[in-house]
Amino acid sequence: MSSITGIYYRDGRFVDYNQIKKINDILCHRGPDGSGIEVNGSVAFGHQMLYTTVESIGEKLPFQDNSSEMMITSDARIDNRLELSEELNIENNVKIPDSLFILRAYQKWGENCPERLLGDYAFAIWDGNEETLFCARDYIGVKPFYYHLSENGFFFSTEIKALLLIPEISSKINELKAAFHLMEISGERRLTFYQDILRLPAGHSLKIDSDKIKIKKYWNLDPKLELKLDNEEYVQRFREIFTEAVRCRLRTPFRIGFELSGGIDSSSLVCTAKNILNSTTDYPILTFSHSFKELPECDETHYIKKVINMGGIKPVYLRSGQISPFDKVEEILKFQDEPYTNPNISLFWNLYKKMNENSVRVSLSGNDGDGVLSRGHNHLKELAVNFRFNDLIKEVNGFSKIHDKDPFSVFMQKVLFPLVPEFFKEIIRSTHPEIRIGDFVLDNKELSERLDLEKHYHDYHWTNRPTKSKEYHYYLLSSGNHQTTLEVLDRCTGAFYIEPRYPFYDRRLLEFCYSLPTEQKFSEGWDRYVMRHALSGILPSEIQWRSSKASFSPVLEKNLLQFEEKLLNNLIYHDNNRISDFVNMKSVKASYQRYQSKTQEYDPLGDPRNIEKFALLTIWLEQNNKYLYKQKECKNI
Structure with missing residues (x-):
């Protein structure tokens, strides 16, 4: 994986070469094939090179195109080169790197160019004529893009550690993100564990100048997409x-x-x-x-x-x-x-x-x-709702035979229970609070009330879950x-x-x-x-x-206690003020004791995932100031 870094001073200050070199060098581990830096007044780009295609061998990034006053740095693999070569009038040969396809696409289509690109990418383009910076990330998020925005500056990088070297950027912990970690909310797209650092969401582009910033969602799965063939x-x-x-x-x-x-x-x-x-x-x-x-x-x-x-x-x-x-x-x-x-x-x-x-x-x-x-979520329930009983019987019997299950239990699980109105399910959940993941943080009343964690938990885990099969597929893909x-x-x-x-x-x-x-x-x-x-x-x-x-679940369930009981005891039974800011330690200890003594039957309160997430956050809070690499001198290209 290559890496990209960049600094843009919106107030017109010139970038210090040593500053961009410092944040670029810390990502040396991503670029064994060379390092590059370009400084252009108030803008500077960095790049660490990992050759992965024939076209990338010998490529020099960042690249400054003097004829157009544009500069690009990218971590990208473009898959529709042949199609683009015809539209952009570029030869599709091994001497033309993917970054040039991106740059030419931007020159032709402007901020709409990501819609025309297939592949995995994160890139930034400085347009010297318009004095704007344009950044984009592939539609699903294979390539990462982290950034910090202030009134005076914009900084971006492939990894967070580079941004933490910049004096303007605080290392203050984002409490909501830490709470989401314990509550198993991983679908949020923008936050990081640092208050001052954000992620550019997948399928989004960003355009910024000295006065304004525009973040645009350039790709969205069409919910009405439907194909009819034999x-x-x-x-x-x-x-x-x-x-x-x-x-x-x-x-x-x-x-x-x-x-x-x-x-x-x-x-x-x-x-x-x-x-x-x-x-x-x-x-x-x-x-x-x-x-x-x-x-x-x-x-x-x-x-x-x-x-x-x-x-x-x-x-x-x-x-x-x-x-x-x-x-x-x-x-x-x-x-x-x-x-x-x-x-x-x-x-x-x-x-x-x-x-x-x-x-x-x-x-x-x-x-x-x-x-x-798709595994066909809710399909059996849909057959029942639409009174397609012959098809329903066929599918239930087929599923039962394949999975060696009793047809009645399949009907109850896949048809009857999904038909229970959400109102009654909410009543059941309220009387069985032990089914919740993340009680450690929810039981911290001060934090929970201040961040409104109950609402976040409810919204993420229980609401807006589609009931129709196609809607559920859309939910998963989005x-x-x-x-x-x-x-x-x-x-x-x-x-x-x-x-x-x-x-x-x-x-x-x-x-x-x-x-x-x-x-x-x-x-x-x-x-x-x-x-x-x-x-x-x-x-x-x-x-x-x-x-x-x-399933890999038994690896966690068995090996966590087998190999890490001493570590867990130390983390749970010794005072740690930092983790105490996020959790209710009484709940943590109760859950851990249930995990230690639990039988083969699943016990939500003794779920090892809860213990693992707590322990991981504790270790990170204790060590997070020690993660940055020692500065290295990178080979220039």
């Missing part, structure tokens, strides 16, 4: 779009690593890539997988081997059953800058480290394929959770000189999957129906028709 056409079209989404992300001369879990999503990615690459290279595909010998309920080795046995694949396994959820936690936090949302991030940290040891520079992941394809997860993964891969790519987040694929009729998403009891049929002959049949997948 059944076989749906299958054929999915196969074409998915193959192209994978092909675009194979554009690199460097070694690629594939995350292979054994589930249908990652397996589909590996098998499709294998079909593409086997015709162009003699090298085997390199896959990286977790094995859980000590936790057989998590282990997917049987399914992983089904893919490996197809040939042309070299597997690398990471023994993950003995990895603590807090393994290397201080090192990870040093790169993350904030408490992270993924409870098993240590597993992925070690997986990316293994990729780095195998000289991988680009990783491909099947992340969130089930969300993009969630800010994607952005938050991708930001965490970006900082993990960035620590190991790896660029992550996610074919399921291809905009064309996401829009196509959303536009499908529900019967193509869920049919005969099968979720991801169209994908299962589209990959016939590509996927091993045992994976193609899997009805479930293993």
Whole structure:
């Protein structure tokens, strides 16, 4: 992952070269292939270079185009170069970097240019003629963009740590964001754990000059998007779009690593890539997988081997059953800058480290394929509401047979309970407060009342949850959770000189999957129906028709206490004034004791996620002033 940094003094002050160099140098870990800085009066850009495409090799960023008085810095991979080359009158060859496509797109379409770009990107363009700064971030949030805005200045960076070096920017903790962390609210798009630092939301652009700032949402999933084709056409079209989404992300001369879990999503990615690459290279595909010998309920080795046995694949396994959820936690936090949302991030940290040891520079992941394809949420309830009882019986029986469940229990869970009016569900919830996540912070009455946390909790967890299947799919695809997860993964891969790519987040694929009729998403009891049929002959049949997948939850539930009981005891039973500002320690201790003594039955009050989030925030609060790297001298390009 490359990185970008920038300073714009809105009051006309000239940027000190040493200032931009200081914030750019701290991101040296993201740019092993060189560092660049350009200063132009009151504006300065920085860049750390990681080569990941043929076109990026030898690219010099920031780039100043003297003919147009424009300057650009970017971290980008543009996938529709061929289309853009015709519209922008640029040759599509290896000598033309993606950043030039972005710059020319801006010159032609102005602030509407992000709408015309496909791929993953974060960039900033200084327009010297208009004296405006224009920034944009890709539609789903693969590439991060953090900034600080004041009356006199605007500062941006790929990582928070660079902004914390600027004297004007305070390191004051954002209490609301910390509370959201404990309440498991991860869909908020703008806040960070620092009061003075914000995120540019995915799918947004920003235009700023000395007087005003304009933040615009340039992409929004059309809720009315709908496609009507014959059944076989749906299958054929999915196969074409998915193959192209994978092909675009194979554009690199460097070694690629594939995350292979054994589930249908990652397996589909590996098998499709294998079909593409086997015709162009003699090298085997390199896959990286977790094995859980000590936790057989998590282990997917049987399914992983089904893919490996197809040939042309070299597997690398990471023994993950003995990895603590807090393994290397201080090192990870040093790169993350904030408490992270993924409870098993240590597993992925070690997986990316293994990729780095195998000289991988680009990783491909099947992340969130089930969300993009849809599991057909609320479809059975819709059939009942619309009096399609024959279809309902067929689907309930099909689902019951596939998942080996009693049809009556499926009917109760998938049809009857979803039909209970929200009013009665609210009554049930109010009489069972133990089902809430985040009691630690909600029980801190002073903080809860001051920040109105009950309302935030209620609004995020219980309201505005759609009841119709297509509306629910829209809700999932529009969630800010994607952005938050991708930001965490970006900082993990960035620590190991790896660029992550996610074919399921291809905009064309996401829009196509959303536009499908529900019967193509869920049919005969099968979720991801169209994908299962589209990959016939590509996927091993045992994976193609899997009805479930293993969960990583037991890793946290068992390993947190097994490996970190001493640490947890120290954090929970010793006074810590900083964490006491956010939580009710009595609630923390009660929950921890229930977690220590709980049986196999799920106990919401003893949920290890609550304990893990508390411990992580505590460690971060104690150490957050120590995370910045020592200053380095970066190699200039």
